[in-house]
Amino acid sequence: MKFLLDVNVSGSLSDFLIDLEYDVACVRDVDRSMTDGDILAWAVREQRIIITTDSDFEQLIWLQDQPHCEVLRLENLPRSKRLSLLQDVLADYDRELEAGSIVIATEQKIRIRRKLRDMKP
Template identity: 30%
Template sequence: MRFLVDECTGPAVARWLEEKGHDVFSVYDDAPGIADSKIIRRSHEEGRILITNDKDFGGKVYRERSPHCGIVLLRLGNERGQNKISVLRRLLEEYAGRLPDQFVVAAAEQVRFASKEE
């Protein structure tokens, strides 16, 4: 799968995804400080699922109607890299086929899917 990992999500997540064989663009490593509007545009143009901890992307999708190829919003009390990886591991094992074109909120105990049009 193709992912764009937001700067706030961190380099550990990007490295883990790469180790699992995914095509990853890491904002932290490759474009620190770029604006959210450029992040969502780039992920869409490159056919990447955006992984972020930034709730602002919900507004970009639902208020501004920004097109995307899928967004995974991590909503975690424990923001450590290993916890993010644990949640993403479970998400990919159970729902990989459902991630494209969805807005997904992934928490430690639950996953919620919302379509682009919601």
């Protein structure tokens, strides 16, 4: 899997993914003021899963119908808890992450959202 980490995702998550030998790119290494639309286009172009803590990408995808790859939105928690959520998602929801889903991970639950046109009847 290939990931694109939004500026609001900590370096410890990046380090964790790199240690697991995932392909990781970080917005903060290119342009901290990059727009969400540009980040989404980057992810689509390079087939990367966006990891973020905000819902802006969901707005672009659901309301503006922007092309997208996968998005993992982690609850904005302390770093150690976000890392734990990431580990849970990678262990149990890797197929969903690779199938175009938006995965929303909170301490209470993990939700999987798929585009309606992508769902089979």
